[in-house]
Each structure stands twice: as C-alpha cells, then as structure tokens.
Amino acid sequence: RLACSESLNRKKPTAQPPRSDGGWRDDGAIREICQRLFNTLQLDEGRAQRCSQVLLDAPIQLSQITDGYDASVDLLPGLLLKRGQTSMVNAKKLEKAEARLKAKQDKRMERDSLKSSGPLVLEEASASQAASKKETRMESSGKNKSYDVRIENFDVSFGDVLLAGADLNLAFGRRYGLVGRNGLGKTTLLKMIASRSLRIPSHISILHVEQEVAGDETPALQSVLECDTTRESLLREERDLTAKVNAGRGEGTEGARLSEIYAKLEEIEADKAPARASVILAGLGFNAKMQQQTTKEFSGGWRMRLALARALFARLPTNMLDVRAILWLETYLQTWQSTILVVSHDRNFLNAVATDIIHLHSQRLDTYRGDFENFMKIKEERLKNQQREYEAQQQYREHIQVFIDRFRYNANRASQVQSKLKLLEKLSWASLTSSCLPRFPDGFEKFSPPILQLDEVDFYYDPSHYIFCSLSVSADLESRICVVGENGAGKSTMLKILMGELAPVRGIRHAHRNLKIGYFSQHHVDQLDLNISAVELLARKFPGKTEEEYRHQLGSYGISGELAVRPVASLSGGQKSRVAFAQMTMSCPNFYILDEPTNHLDMETIEALAKALNKFRGGVILVSHDERFIRLVCQELWVCENATVTRIEGGFDQYRDILKEQFRKEGFL
Structure with a gap:
C-alpha cells in the first residue's frame, strides 16, 4: 500500500x-x-x-509454477490481501466444488482399476420397505389369509434409485402387464418380489420365470415334472422307504408313512402329472420325440419355452417365443386362476392377456384398469395436457422475458425487473418426455438388381438332416421382408447363408459387389465386450474418430451421458440392444438383416425402430415374432418350414389364421 x-x-x-x-x-x-x-x-x-x-x-506463468506444489501450502501469504482483510471466496462452496472434483477423479480411477483388475464386479440390486405394524401382527398371528398383494412405500435401487416411495397392489386373479422404458427397473422389481426382498405374505407362493433352463442331461419332460417340488419330494421319499422295506432294513413305521405318501400323491393327482406336462410342452411346440431329448440339446429359444412350461406346470415372458407359441400362450393365460405380473413389450400379447397395466416411470408405479390399448388412450390424453401446459408456460416465460429485456437498464423499473427475475426463477419447468428416435443412415447410391439372391440352395449341418432343399429367394433395396416360423425351422441359418457366413452345400448365393450388410444377431450381447464402456466399444471397432463422434452415435440410440461411459455389463437388456444398434449402423450399411431386433426393447423404442426402418432407403430382411412390429414395417412375409421358404400372399393375417386352424386340429383351441 x-x-x-x-x-x-x-x-x-x-x-x-x-x-x-x-x-x-x-x-x-x-x-x-x-x-x-x-x-x-x-x-x-x-x-x-x-x-x-x-x-x-x-x-512467467504462476499456474505453471504452482503445478508441482501441494494445494495446502501457502505459497504467497499476504500478497493479494490487505492486512486484516478476509477472502471474499465462499469457503463452503469451494469445499463442495473440490469434493465434487475429487469424487469424479475417484470414480475415474475406480473405473480404470476395474478394467485392469480382470473380472467385472457389478453392484447388486437392493430394496427397502416401510414397516407396517398391522400387517406384521396379522402375518405373525396367521390371520392373513388374503391372496391379494399390497407392497406399500418401498424403494428399489440398482446403483441409482429406480423406485422411491412406490406402491404396488395386485388383486388376486387379475393379470398385470408391467410396462416402461428400458433401464427403469422392471426386471429388477420382479427379482426383488421373487426373492422376497419386498415383503410378500408367507402363505403366497411365488414363481419367477426369467431365464432359460440350464442345459444338462435331464430330459425335457422330466425337467418340467421336477419343478413340482412337492410331488418330487413325495416320490423320492416313497422310493427310499420302499428300498428300505425290500432290503429288510425297516423299523416298522415305514408302512404307515407309505400309506400317508400314497394318499398325498393321490390328492395332488401325481399320476396325471406326466400327461399334463406333456400337453403343456406340446402346446409350446415340443413333439413326443423332443420331450425325451435332454435340455442341453435345445437352443436358447427352446430352453426359454422349457422355463415357461415349468412355470405353467407348477401352477411369465414372451421373448424368444415364436408366433405359434405366443398365440397358444395368450389362450392359455386367459384362463389362469392365480395372479400374473408379466413384463412384455409385445403390444398384442398384452392386449390379449392383461386385465390391468402398471406403468413404471419417474421412480413410481401407476396402475390403469383395462388392456394396453386403454392405457395408451389415457396416456396420450395426459401427454396432450402436458403439451398444452408446456406451451402455455413457454408463452408466459417469453412474456416475462420480454419485459425484463425491455426495462433491464431502466432505473425507474429496477424493482419491477428484479421482481420479474425472481418470478422467473420460481416458475417450475414443465417437461416433455420424448423417446429417442434412432436413424439408419442411407447416404448411398442406388444400384440395379439383383441385389441379394439364393438360387436352388441346399444346406445341412448333418447330411442325414437337410435344413433347406432347393431354396430360392431374392431381395432388393426396396424389400421389407419378415421371416417367421417355429423355433428350429432354420430362420437364423437362412440369414447367415444370405450374409455369406455359411456356404451352401449346393446352389448359388449372389450378392451385388457394392452391397454392405448390417447384421443384428438375436444373441447380440455375446458379441459385445461387457467389461468396457460403450464409447470404448465403438472406439475399438471404428478407430480414428473423436469421443464426441462416438458419443453422438450412441446418443442417437438413447445411450447418452453417464450411460455411455459405464461398463456395458451394468446396462439393462434394452440398453445393450441400443449399443448393438449403434455399433451396427456406424459403418452406414445399405442393407440390414435383423434377427429378433425387438427382444428387450420397450414399446416406445420398438415404435421408433419401426419408423426409422420405414424411412431407411435400403433393403431390410428381419426375423420377428412381434405382431405389431411386423405390421408396421414389413410388406412381405416368408414362412420357414419343411426345409423351404414359402411366401404368404395374405401377409400376417393369413399366417395367423393358418396357425389357429392348426391348433384346432391338434385340439389346443
């Protein structure tokens, strides 16, 4: 100084x-x-x-000098402050900013260490629920005999909070469809209920169908029978007691116990169980020979059917089921006597089965009476009201902003401007939810046919069993073709022949020299490195681009912000599918072959996918069992059966009628 x-x-x-x-x-x-x-x-x-x-x-640059120093060391005390003067820096805000920066650095270091430490360890889901003294007393006294399920004021977390203060009420005998966008926690909620992490009365049994049956030496029919644990336990005890009696090692009480066991077996109609299990398996497409095959001999789709058969037998998901199985399941579940809570993205299936819809959004659950179409009508009306509220609020904000801009520097209006600024800050923002619409780039020149063609193709894995005989099909850049047929009929095999991954035993595959095919596999998750982030995945597959470009590609499929840098293993099934789509479209193919593209996708994303494919100017061949998706996209239907492919002139309606007639002849309808 x-x-x-x-x-x-x-x-x-x-x-x-x-x-x-x-x-x-x-x-x-x-x-x-x-x-x-x-x-x-x-x-x-x-x-x-x-x-x-x-x-x-x-x-000199002071920032360069201080880079090597500890921030806690006072480098230039008293240089900038007058003696006795205090700093104008808000110490609390500074501490919070430093804490946020440290948290980010720790998170980055943790992510880097996970990559280098080998196996990926993921967080586990957790649930918490407010205790109800009344329900606890009734449960402990054994007076609660109701089969209604009431789960009130509960939270579910899986890294982030998925549900907060939510309520779930399931009335006995009603069939509930649980819907919501990918990654919001539908599957996690089912797991919390199945594991009883959320309180369910002990007298209510829970059957959770989630994954395919593990492959082992157990025959398919026996695998279904074994899920009835009561019957299996009684039969096991009966065998042990009979063996003791025959060996002369009995204690004299075996006869009485055997009589009790026989009475219980008769009570539960154990002798009719094999026939009932066989009927369920037949309805899901298992013939007599297949019912005796071991579970390890079946593909993923068939093992999923086995899991479903076990659930139906023990008195429920449509992923990986073909149209025939879904149609049979719709009819079967309409007569179900217990409560059903099902996660499905098949709109037609929910219309046929559900009596109520539960919508998971904004960390809460809203229940609607009626089928999915009724739910959509109510939801669309709410969206219209939300749109009107949003537009009205925007107009009001613009009106206030015009006043502020006009009199900002007018001293006589200073108090009014300040008042308007405070009002603007207090106004809550009305938000509009919108699904991310994927786009299939089509910046390529058209070229003349033939584009993709199979001519008199034969194919087999085993010479004793032909998958295709004299197969002739063709597609061009205008094609919108859907391939349907039972699981195991050769749909995926035909797609691989069309792509050139499998070579015909006889016949010719022709593809245009400029053809660039994008392929989406029904087992796409197996093709993703789960230990790295989606951004790193694209960087390895398509090197040489900036991180911003990779993020933009992922963002166009709904993988944005923190999701793009999380390990792929931590994403939901639908989010992994979005990553696979982003990877598939990065190279801008002019022809897409899609095998079960809607598995794990929520309904809004399925609708968006259908719109994107309709805008795409290249060719499309897809395998799908989602009736609505097929109707939205496809102009041509190929049925894969009897070692060949047949074109159905009447489209999906004709194919559905053919299946119903088959069911009537087989006695399932």
Whole structure:
C-alpha cells in the first residue's frame, strides 16, 4: 500500500519521452517501487531468509509454477490481501466444488482399476420397505389369509434409485402387464418380489420365470415334472422307504408313512402329472420325440419355452417365443386362476392377456384398469395436457422475458425487473418426455438388381438332416421382408447363408459387389465386450474418430451421458440392444438383416425402430415374432418350414389364421 501511494505522488519525469499509448516509462522508478514492495512484504526475519531478489528477463506463468506444489501450502501469504482483510471466496462452496472434483477423479480411477483388475464386479440390486405394524401382527398371528398383494412405500435401487416411495397392489386373479422404458427397473422389481426382498405374505407362493433352463442331461419332460417340488419330494421319499422295506432294513413305521405318501400323491393327482406336462410342452411346440431329448440339446429359444412350461406346470415372458407359441400362450393365460405380473413389450400379447397395466416411470408405479390399448388412450390424453401446459408456460416465460429485456437498464423499473427475475426463477419447468428416435443412415447410391439372391440352395449341418432343399429367394433395396416360423425351422441359418457366413452345400448365393450388410444377431450381447464402456466399444471397432463422434452415435440410440461411459455389463437388456444398434449402423450399411431386433426393447423404442426402418432407403430382411412390429414395417412375409421358404400372399393375417386352424386340429383351441 505504501509503495503504491508514493508512486502516485511522485512527479512525472521529463527525461523519458512519452510512449505511443500516452504513458511514461522510467525503469529506475519501476525498480524502486518493486524494491519498496519487496521490503514491505518481508514481515519477519525467517521469511526474509527464505526470499531473495531475482531480476526476471521474461514473463512467467504462476499456474505453471504452482503445478508441482501441494494445494495446502501457502505459497504467497499476504500478497493479494490487505492486512486484516478476509477472502471474499465462499469457503463452503469451494469445499463442495473440490469434493465434487475429487469424487469424479475417484470414480475415474475406480473405473480404470476395474478394467485392469480382470473380472467385472457389478453392484447388486437392493430394496427397502416401510414397516407396517398391522400387517406384521396379522402375518405373525396367521390371520392373513388374503391372496391379494399390497407392497406399500418401498424403494428399489440398482446403483441409482429406480423406485422411491412406490406402491404396488395386485388383486388376486387379475393379470398385470408391467410396462416402461428400458433401464427403469422392471426386471429388477420382479427379482426383488421373487426373492422376497419386498415383503410378500408367507402363505403366497411365488414363481419367477426369467431365464432359460440350464442345459444338462435331464430330459425335457422330466425337467418340467421336477419343478413340482412337492410331488418330487413325495416320490423320492416313497422310493427310499420302499428300498428300505425290500432290503429288510425297516423299523416298522415305514408302512404307515407309505400309506400317508400314497394318499398325498393321490390328492395332488401325481399320476396325471406326466400327461399334463406333456400337453403343456406340446402346446409350446415340443413333439413326443423332443420331450425325451435332454435340455442341453435345445437352443436358447427352446430352453426359454422349457422355463415357461415349468412355470405353467407348477401352477411369465414372451421373448424368444415364436408366433405359434405366443398365440397358444395368450389362450392359455386367459384362463389362469392365480395372479400374473408379466413384463412384455409385445403390444398384442398384452392386449390379449392383461386385465390391468402398471406403468413404471419417474421412480413410481401407476396402475390403469383395462388392456394396453386403454392405457395408451389415457396416456396420450395426459401427454396432450402436458403439451398444452408446456406451451402455455413457454408463452408466459417469453412474456416475462420480454419485459425484463425491455426495462433491464431502466432505473425507474429496477424493482419491477428484479421482481420479474425472481418470478422467473420460481416458475417450475414443465417437461416433455420424448423417446429417442434412432436413424439408419442411407447416404448411398442406388444400384440395379439383383441385389441379394439364393438360387436352388441346399444346406445341412448333418447330411442325414437337410435344413433347406432347393431354396430360392431374392431381395432388393426396396424389400421389407419378415421371416417367421417355429423355433428350429432354420430362420437364423437362412440369414447367415444370405450374409455369406455359411456356404451352401449346393446352389448359388449372389450378392451385388457394392452391397454392405448390417447384421443384428438375436444373441447380440455375446458379441459385445461387457467389461468396457460403450464409447470404448465403438472406439475399438471404428478407430480414428473423436469421443464426441462416438458419443453422438450412441446418443442417437438413447445411450447418452453417464450411460455411455459405464461398463456395458451394468446396462439393462434394452440398453445393450441400443449399443448393438449403434455399433451396427456406424459403418452406414445399405442393407440390414435383423434377427429378433425387438427382444428387450420397450414399446416406445420398438415404435421408433419401426419408423426409422420405414424411412431407411435400403433393403431390410428381419426375423420377428412381434405382431405389431411386423405390421408396421414389413410388406412381405416368408414362412420357414419343411426345409423351404414359402411366401404368404395374405401377409400376417393369413399366417395367423393358418396357425389357429392348426391348433384346432391338434385340439389346443
């Protein structure tokens, strides 16, 4: 302070010529000021000993000097503050900012260590629920005999909070369809109910059908029978007791116990169980020979059917079931006597089966009476109201902003402007939810047919069993073809022949030299590296682009923000599908072959996918069992059966009628 005041009182020198900017230059005076400033800052002898004068001949950057220092060290005490003056920096805000920065750094280090540490360890889902003393008393006293399920005020988390303060009420005998966007927690909620992490009365049994049956040496029919644990336990005990009696090792009480076992077996109609299991398996497409095959001999789709058969037998999901199985399941579940809570993205299936719809959104559950179409009507009306509210609020905001802009610098209106600014801050933002619409790039030139063709193709894995005989099909850049047929009929095999992954035994595959095919596999998750993020996945597959470009590609499929840098293994099934779509479209193919593209996708994304495919100017061949999706996209239907492919002129309606007639002949309808 002293140095500055003396320099201001000094008379301007006349010896130096004026500079072009009007100032004066006096090197001696500058050095004198610096010396006085240096002397003033030497507040004690200890500091004076540490300091020394250094004449700099070039500018320096303080940020570069302090990079190597600990932030806790006071580098220049008292230099910027007057003696006794306190800093104007908000210490609490500074601490929070530093804490946020440290948290980000720790998270990045943790993610990097996970990549280098081998196996990926994921967080587990958790649930918490407010206790109800009344329900606890009734449960402990055994007075609660109701089969209605009431789960109130509960939370579910899986890394992030999925449900907060939610309520779920399931009336006995009703069939509920649980819907919502991918990644919001539908599957996690089912797991929490199945594991009884959420309180369910002990007298209510729960059967959870989630994954395909594990492949082993157990015959398919026996696999279904074994899920009736009561019957299996009684039969096992009966065998053990009979063996003891025959071996002469009995204690005299075996006869009485065997009589009890026989009575219980008769009560549960154990002798009719094999016939009932066989009927269920037949309805799901298992013939007599297949029912005796071991579970390890079946593909993923067939094992999923086995899981479903076990659920139906023990008294429920449509993924990976073909149209025939879904049609049979719709009819079967309409006569179901217990409560059903099903997650499905098949709109027609929910219309046929569900009596109520539960919508998971915004960390809560809303229940609607009626089928899916009724739910959509109510939801669309709410969206219209939300749109009107949003537009009205935007107009009001614009009106306030015009006033603020007009009188911002008018002193007489200062108080009014301040009032309007506060009002603008207090206004809540009305938000509009919108699904992310994927886009299939089509910046390519058209070329003349033939584009893709199979001519008199034969194919087999085993010479004793032909998958195709004399198969002839063709497609061009205008094609919108859907391939249907029972699981195991050869749909995926035909797609691989069309792509050139499998070579025909006989016949010719022809593809245009400029054809670039994008392929989506029904087992697409197996083709993703689950231990790295989606951004890293694209960077490895398509090197040379910026992170912003990879993020933009993923963002167009709904994988944005923090989702793009999380390990792929931590994403939901639908989110993994979106990553696979982003990867498939990155190279801009002109023809797409899609095998079960709607598995794991929510309904809004399925609708968006259908619109994107309709806008795409290249060719499309897809395998799907989603009736609505087929109707939205496809103009041509191929039925894969009896080692060939037949074109159905009447489209999906004709195919559905054919299946219903088959069911009537087989006695299932």
